[in-house]
Amino acid sequence: xxxxxxxxxxxxxxxxxxxxxxxxxxxxxxxxxxxxxxxxxxxxxxxxxxxxxxxxxxxxxxxxxxxxxxxxxxxxxxxxxxxxxxxxxxxxxxxxxxxxxxxxxxxxxxxxxxxxxxxxxxxxxxxxxxxxxxxxxxxxxxxxxxxxxxxxxxxxxxxxxxxxxxxxxxxxxxxxxxxxxxxxxxxxxxxxxxxxxxxxxxxxxxx
Numbered sequence: 134x135x136x137x138x139x140x141x142x143x144x145x146x147x148x149x150x151x152x153x154x155x156x157x158x159x160x161x162x163x164x165x166x167x168x169x170x171x172x173x174x175x176x177x178x179x180x181x182x183x184x185x186x187x188x189x190x191x192x193x194x195x196x197x198x199x200x201x202x203x204x205x206x207x208x209x210x211x212x213x214x215x216x217x218x219x220x221x222x223x224x225x226x227x228x229x230x231x232x233x234x235x236x237x238x239x240x241x242x243x244x245x246x247x248x249x250x251x252x253x254x255x256x257x258x259x260x261x262x263x264x265x266x267x268x269x270x271x272x273x274x275x276x277x278x279x280x281x282x283x284x285x286x287x288x289x290x291x292x293x294x295x296x297x298x299x300x301x302x303x304x305x306x307x308x309x310x311x312x313x314x315x316x317x318x319x320x321x322x323x324x325x326x327x328x329x330x331x332x333x334x335x336x337x338x339x340x
Contacts, residue, residue: 134196134217134218134235135235136218136235136236136237136256137256137282137304139171139196139198139217139218139235140171140237140256140282140284140304140305141304141305142170142171142196143168143169143170143171143305143332143333143336144294144298144305144306144332144333144335144336144337145169145294145305145306145307145308145311145329145332145333145335146169146171146172146173146198146284146286146305146306146307146308147164147169147171147172147173147307147308147309147311147312147329148173148175148200148286148307148308148309149172149173149174149175149200149309149312150175150177150178150309150314151174151178151180151181151184151317152178152180153180154180154183154184154187156317156320157174157180157183157184157187157188158187158188158191158192159320159322160312160317160322160325161188161192161195161197162192162195162322163322163323163325163326163329164311164312164325164326164329165192165193165194165195166326166329167311167325167326167327167328167329167330167332167333168329168330168332168333169311169329169332169333170194170195170196171195171196171198171305172188172195172196172197172198173198173199173200173220173307174188174197174198174199174200174216175199175200175201176199176200176201176202176203176207176211177201181199182199182210182211182214183214185197185198185199185211185214185215185216186214186215189214189215189216189217190215196217196218197215197216197217198211198216198217198218198219198220199211199214199216199218199219199220200219200220201220201221201222202219202220202221202225202236203221203222203225204225205225205227205228205232207219208225208228208232208233208234208236209233211234212233212234213233216234217234217235218234218235218236218237219234219235219236219237220236220237220239220258220307221236221237221238221239221258222239222258222260223238223239223240223241223245223260224238224239224240224245224248224249224252225238228252229252229253229254230252230253230254230255231253236254237256237257237258237284238252238254238257238258239257239258239259239260239286240257240258240259240260241259241260241261241264241265242265243274243277243278246274246278246281250278250280250281255280255281255282256281256282256283256284256304257281257282257283257284258283258284258285258286258307259271259283259284259285259286259287260285260286260287261286261287261288262285262286262287262288262289262297263287263288263289264287264288265287267285267288267293267297268293268296268297268300271283271285271297271300271302271303272300274302275300275301275302281302282302282303282304283302283303283304284303284304284305284306284307285297285303285306285307286306286307286308289306289307289308290308290310291308291310291328291331291332294306294308294332294335295335295337298335298336298337299337308332310328310332311325311328311329311331311332312325312328313325313328316328
């Protein structure tokens with residue numbers, strides 16, 4: 134599946150930090166049930182790769198990816214674990230659009246965006262969006278970089294996600310609000326499904 138197809142599946146990609154592998158599958162199922170099939174499991178815990186492997190193998194309808202991918206070796210390891218895409222907070226030196234699994238690189242400046250375009254990328258994560266200029270930055274990028282499309286992450290919430298999604302160069306947003314840590318810890322999957330439904334409803338109507 135291409136990155137364009139993946140990013141177009143839902144308006145919000147849940148950004149997940151999973152500490153307990155036993156929570157991975159029920160968490161993913163709750164999000165998919167709420168209409169968010171694209172799941173980004175960040176590589177910020179020791180069990181992240183195991184979570185990706187289990188979620189990719191056990192959750193029907195899920196498109197499981199890896200976040201916080203910092204090196205080419207991690208990109209390859211994630212592909213072997215079953216990740217269908219990878220997300221990086223920045224540009225990974227030497228990595229291109231070609232690779233073991235589609236990569237969504239992060240950028241925060243016009244210079245980084247130009248470097249990413251030169252490497253063959255056309256989809257980018259604006260990160261951290263709230264510090265890198267947010268909506269105003271994306272509006273400014275629209276004219277000189279008409280070929281670029283974005284998934285802003287970092288400071289995106291239920292309060293401002295719709296404003297981001299209304300921009301023509303934004304395909305989707307990434308956020309953690311759909312899986313609050315306290316709800317995950319309590320196993321409150323119904324709450325997470327309800328939050329996912331709310332996020333799914335943010336999809337803008339485009340002409």
